[in-house]
Amino acid sequence: MWIAISALNLAIAVMLGAFGAHGLKARATEAQLLWWQTATDYFFYHALGLLALGILAKVIPQLPIKASFILIQLGILFFCGSLYIMALDLARGLGMITPIGGALMIAGWLSLAWQAMKYAK
Secondary structure, three states, rough: OOOHHHHHHHHHHHHHHHHHHHOOOOOOOOOHHHHHHHHHHHHHHHHHOOOOHHHHHHHHHOOOOOOHHHHHHHHHHHHHHHHHHHHOOHHHHHHHHHHHEEEEEHHHHHHHHHHHHHOOO
């Protein structure tokens, strides 16, 4: 399941990246394009991270990754989603939740670090 979700994230990231490069470029301001690019970059990085977590879950099934996976996935939704919506000029106020998404991503990676340290003992 984790690998399938990761693959869906990566497919969506490619689609959104292509839309930003081809469909949005002619209509958006420089700031909006930068928000879109930042969202797409972070989407890709963290979707690849989710894929790594899915593989890790297969290699070390005793390592609990569920919390990390969920936190990172929520982080993608909040961080990238809010930037995409702002770039489309739909709701600039969503910029207030962007840092929440970043904090969720950080929490997900810290959760993995914690679980890995516990597993290594």
